[in-house]
Amino acid sequence: MWLETADPTVRLTPRQLQLLQIVASFQENQCYSPTIAELAAELNISRSTVFEHIAELRRKGLLSGCPNRARSLSLTCRAQELLSHLSQRSNSGNRNELAGIPLCGKVAAGTPLEAVENVEYLSFACCFGTGELFALEVKGDSMINEDIRQGDYVICRRSDVADNGQLVIAIVDGENATLKRFYKEEGQARLQPANDDYEPIYSDNCRVDAVVVGLVRKLCPR
Numbered sequence: 001m002w003l004e005t006a007d008p009t010v011r012l013t014p015r016q017l018q019l020l021q022i023v024a025s026f027q028e029n030q031c032y033s034p035t036i037a038e039l040a041a042e043l044n045i046s047r048s049t050v051f052e053h054i055a056e057l058r059r060k061g062l063l064s065g066c067p068n069r070a071r072s073l074s075l076t077c078r079a080q081e082l083l084s085h086l087s088q089r090s091n092s093g094n095r096n097e098l099a100g101i102p103l104c105g106k107v108a109a110g111t112p113l114e115a116v117e118n119v120e121y122l123s124f125a126c127c128f129g130t131g132e133l134f135a136l137e138v139k140g141d142s143m144i145n146e147d148i149r150q151g152d153y154v155i156c157r158r159s160d161v162a163d164n165g166q167l168v169i170a171i172v173d174g175e176n177a178t179l180k181r182f183y184k185e186e187g188q189a190r191l192q193p194a195n196d197d198y199e200p201i202y203s204d205n206c207r208v209d210a211v212v213v214g215l216v217r218k219l220c221p222r
Helices: 013-029 036-043 045-060 077-090 095-099 126-127
Strands: 100-102 120-121 133-137 153-158 167-172 176-185 189-192 201-203 204-215
Touching: 013 036, 013 077, 013 204, 036 045, 077 095, 100 204, 126 153, 133 204, 167 189, 176 201, 176 204, 189 204
Parallel strands: none
Antiparallel strands: 100 120, 133 153, 153 204, 167 176, 167 204, 176 189, 189 201
């Protein structure tokens, strides 16, 4: 799972973007950089995973600093431009888009109801509860037997733990994201598709990034 940036040569995972934003926030509000332990606590991940993300961000030219010196991380000019672009893009929507979709009442799928318009705004938080929510567009058909189709949007809540059988966004080998049913097995995880054309993924290098809490589908006119 990658995020689009202003620079087509730079590809970021959501965690990498979060890490950059935390470093930027520390430098702006505290006037110093976070430690590895502080980054791990903020992101709710292990210190070794933080080291991996930092190494990737250094390789991409977005972070600099002395590896053996505390609070030496700093954003490069390239990273500052990238965060500025993403912030401007995020703020470009109008107020209604930020509030949600207008919820104008109820409609019957059986006996018709009186048409009464009572406008509220429907947001993901309203439908799917609290927590850090985000949406991902589904690519592929590995979950088609659970009626999750290409072009659907899954609504996800950020979490690094999941129960057996939960539908999750899992990160395999540090950077490859997949939507599957999650099962803990001895010494490894099994990521189970819902399509007989696909084999389960077995991995001992897998972490849960989010659990899926909902689905949004665009209906195409016939």
